[in-house]
Amino acid sequence: MKLNQILSILNQIEKSKFITFLDKLCLSAASDDEGISEALNKVNCQIKDASGSEITQLFKAVSLQYKKSVYEKLLLCDASMALLINILTRDGNCIARISWIEQLYAREWETLDVLAKKIKLDIDNNLTEDYGHEHRLSIFHNCLNVAYMNDEKINRQANITDDERSILNALAHHLKISKDEVVAIEHISEPIKTGKQTVENCLQELRDMGVIFINRKSSEVLIPDEVVSILNQIQGKQLADKHLLRILRVLSDPELSNILKSYGKRTRSVSRSEKINTILHSGIAVRDMLSRDLYDEADSQNKRKERLKQLIIELDIDTERIGFTLEERIIVILESLNTASDHEFDAISAVGFKEMFDSIEKNFIGVDITGQPETLSQRIRQEFELEENELIHVERLRALNITPHDVLYLLNNDEIKVLRDCLKLSKKGNPRFNILEAFANANDKLIENYEALAKRDLYTLKSVGIEISEAELGIKFEEVTKTILEQLDLVVDEELRKSINTTKDKTDIIISISDDDIIIGEAKTCKNGDFAKYSTTSRQIKAYVTRCENQGKRVAQVLIIAPSFSQDFIDSAEMDTEVNISLLTAEGLKQILDAFKAKRRPNFSARLLTKGGLLKAELIAKSI
Structure with missing residues (x-):
C-alpha cells in the first residue's frame, strides 16, 4: 500500500512517530537542499498540519536522508531486528496483524535454528581442506568468529561493525555461501532472540524510527511500499521474491541445477518445483545468478549475453535498449522488474483483474x-x-x-x-x-458497449460476444464505471469505500479529490425509459454523505451516472438543498473517456464533475 493511502486511514496518534521523524529529517536537511526547503515552504514548515499528499511529497524529497538515518539506526540493533525486517519486507507482509507477524517470526526462527545446527554438524565433521562446500562454510565461520573476538579482545561487547560486515559480505559472495547460510552461521556464533516479547520490542523500535505504522484498532502493522523499497536496498535485496520467481519460472531445469550446485545444494532426485523453492528461500543474490551461477563453466561471455537477451524476451520486458555487456543486460532486467507493478496494474483494469x-x-x-x-x-x-x-x-x-x-x-x-x-x-x-x-x-x-450495459440491453451485449446474466448487469455496470473513472486518472478509493460501507448503506464509488474531499458516485442501470427514482436515490445518498462526514471526510459532490434521467429527476436534483448533486449520462461519460484517450496530454480534473445539475459531457470533452 502506498504511503498516501496508509496516511488516509490512520488517525493522528498512529501517524505521529513517522511525522515527528520526518519533521526532524526535513528541518536538518532543508539548509543544504533547495528541493527539501521548497517542499517545507509549501506547508509553512508545519508538517503536522500537512495533508497526506504533501507528506508523501516531503518523504520523496528527503528519501536519501531517510535511508541513511534508518540504516544508521539499524546498525545499532541486534540480529533479531534483521530477522524481523526480512519478514516484514517480503511480498504480502506489508499489511499484517501483529499476532500473525509473531507466528511468522517463530516459524522463521525455528527454520533458521534447524539450518544452523545442520551447518554446525557439517563444519564439525569436515576433516578435509578440499575447498568443498563444508570447507567454505568452515572458513566463513572462522572469519565471523574473528570479527566477534576483535571486540572482546579490547573489552567491548561483541558486535560486527559496518566495515567488517562489508568484508564478510564480499567473502560470502566469493565462497558462494547463500544468505540463509550466512544468517545461520551468525546464529551459531550469536544466537538470535526469540519469543513474543522480542517481536513486540522490535516493532516498537521500528515505529519509533518512523519505519512502520501500527493500527491499534485492527492490531495491524502497515509498511508503505516506498519504505519497503528502501529497506530492501538497505538489506542488499536486489529483487522482490515475486519477481525472482518470474525469472526462475523461465529458466530450464539444467540452469536451475547449475544455480543449486554453485551453493552446494542437492540436485539429484529433486523436482523442478523443489529446485525453485530452494533457490527462492536461500536468499541467493539474483545478480550472482544472472552473471555466473546459471551457466555451464565452459559457456563463453557471448553465450551468456545471448542467454540474457533471450531471458528479456521471455519475461516480456519492453525496453528500447537491451544493453551490450552482461552487466548492462542484468541492469535492464532488474530495473524493469523493480518498476513493473504500476505498469502491470495499468495494463489490466480492476474489473479485468477481478474477472481473471x-x-x-x-x-x-x-x-x-x-x-x-x-x-x-x-x-x-x-x-x-x-x-x-x-x-x-x-x-x-x-x-x-x-x-x-x-x-x-x-x-x-x-x-x-x-x-x-x-x-x-x-x-x-x-x-x-x-x-x-x-x-x-x-x-x-x-x-x-458501456451504454448497452447501462440500459441492461442483453441482446446487444450478447450480439458482440459478451456473455453475462441479467443478475450480474448492475454489479458489472458499477465495476466498469470504476474502470472508466480510473482511466480518467481519478483516484477511486476502494479502501475508504469499504471502511465507510455497512451492511445497510453501501455506496458504489468514492473518488478522492484531496486528503479530505471526496466525490460519492452512484452507478444506476435502467432497462426502459429514463431513470426516475429520485426519492429512493436521495435517501440512499444522504445516508452515505452522513457516514462519510462522520469519518472526517467532506463530500464535495454526489455524482449519479445512469443511461438517462427524467426531467422530474433532473429538477429535483437541482433543487435539493441538502447535498450537491451532479448528473451524468452513461453516453456522456463514455464521450469524456474517448476525448481523454484521443488527447496526447489530456487536461482533466475531478472538479469538472462538481458543477451540479445535468453535466454537459460535450463541453467537458472539448475542455479536455
Missing part, C-alpha cells in the same frame, strides 16, 4: 507440496504468507501490491498451460500473456 481472478479460482485445481489438491486462494496464502482466516479478494491483493502478473506466476508452467487450455485460448505464444490479454480485451469490450 474469479475465472482462475473457478477453473484451477493445483497440488500443494504434500500432494493435496490446492485452490488459487490457498496457493496465494501459502506463497505470500497470508493468514489462514484472511479473505482473498482483488482489493486486498491490490493493497498488498500483488499484480495480475504476480498471481499468474504462482502457477507453474504446466499448470498455466492447463489453465490456458481450459479457458480455450490460443496455444501460440506465452500462455501467461495470452491469459492477461484475454481479460484485458474482455474489459475493453465492456467499455465499448
Whole structure:
C-alpha cells in the first residue's frame, strides 16, 4: 500500500512517530537542499498540519536522508531486528496483524535454528581442506568468529561493525555461501532472540524510527511500499521474491541445477518445483545468478549475453535498449522488474483483474507440496504468507501490491498451460500473456458497449460476444464505471469505500479529490425509459454523505451516472438543498473517456464533475 493511502486511514496518534521523524529529517536537511526547503515552504514548515499528499511529497524529497538515518539506526540493533525486517519486507507482509507477524517470526526462527545446527554438524565433521562446500562454510565461520573476538579482545561487547560486515559480505559472495547460510552461521556464533516479547520490542523500535505504522484498532502493522523499497536496498535485496520467481519460472531445469550446485545444494532426485523453492528461500543474490551461477563453466561471455537477451524476451520486458555487456543486460532486467507493478496494474483494469481472478479460482485445481489438491486462494496464502482466516479478494491483493502478473506466476508452467487450455485460448505464444490479454480485451469490450450495459440491453451485449446474466448487469455496470473513472486518472478509493460501507448503506464509488474531499458516485442501470427514482436515490445518498462526514471526510459532490434521467429527476436534483448533486449520462461519460484517450496530454480534473445539475459531457470533452 502506498504511503498516501496508509496516511488516509490512520488517525493522528498512529501517524505521529513517522511525522515527528520526518519533521526532524526535513528541518536538518532543508539548509543544504533547495528541493527539501521548497517542499517545507509549501506547508509553512508545519508538517503536522500537512495533508497526506504533501507528506508523501516531503518523504520523496528527503528519501536519501531517510535511508541513511534508518540504516544508521539499524546498525545499532541486534540480529533479531534483521530477522524481523526480512519478514516484514517480503511480498504480502506489508499489511499484517501483529499476532500473525509473531507466528511468522517463530516459524522463521525455528527454520533458521534447524539450518544452523545442520551447518554446525557439517563444519564439525569436515576433516578435509578440499575447498568443498563444508570447507567454505568452515572458513566463513572462522572469519565471523574473528570479527566477534576483535571486540572482546579490547573489552567491548561483541558486535560486527559496518566495515567488517562489508568484508564478510564480499567473502560470502566469493565462497558462494547463500544468505540463509550466512544468517545461520551468525546464529551459531550469536544466537538470535526469540519469543513474543522480542517481536513486540522490535516493532516498537521500528515505529519509533518512523519505519512502520501500527493500527491499534485492527492490531495491524502497515509498511508503505516506498519504505519497503528502501529497506530492501538497505538489506542488499536486489529483487522482490515475486519477481525472482518470474525469472526462475523461465529458466530450464539444467540452469536451475547449475544455480543449486554453485551453493552446494542437492540436485539429484529433486523436482523442478523443489529446485525453485530452494533457490527462492536461500536468499541467493539474483545478480550472482544472472552473471555466473546459471551457466555451464565452459559457456563463453557471448553465450551468456545471448542467454540474457533471450531471458528479456521471455519475461516480456519492453525496453528500447537491451544493453551490450552482461552487466548492462542484468541492469535492464532488474530495473524493469523493480518498476513493473504500476505498469502491470495499468495494463489490466480492476474489473479485468477481478474477472481473471474469479475465472482462475473457478477453473484451477493445483497440488500443494504434500500432494493435496490446492485452490488459487490457498496457493496465494501459502506463497505470500497470508493468514489462514484472511479473505482473498482483488482489493486486498491490490493493497498488498500483488499484480495480475504476480498471481499468474504462482502457477507453474504446466499448470498455466492447463489453465490456458481450459479457458480455450490460443496455444501460440506465452500462455501467461495470452491469459492477461484475454481479460484485458474482455474489459475493453465492456467499455465499448458501456451504454448497452447501462440500459441492461442483453441482446446487444450478447450480439458482440459478451456473455453475462441479467443478475450480474448492475454489479458489472458499477465495476466498469470504476474502470472508466480510473482511466480518467481519478483516484477511486476502494479502501475508504469499504471502511465507510455497512451492511445497510453501501455506496458504489468514492473518488478522492484531496486528503479530505471526496466525490460519492452512484452507478444506476435502467432497462426502459429514463431513470426516475429520485426519492429512493436521495435517501440512499444522504445516508452515505452522513457516514462519510462522520469519518472526517467532506463530500464535495454526489455524482449519479445512469443511461438517462427524467426531467422530474433532473429538477429535483437541482433543487435539493441538502447535498450537491451532479448528473451524468452513461453516453456522456463514455464521450469524456474517448476525448481523454484521443488527447496526447489530456487536461482533466475531478472538479469538472462538481458543477451540479445535468453535466454537459460535450463541453467537458472539448475542455479536455
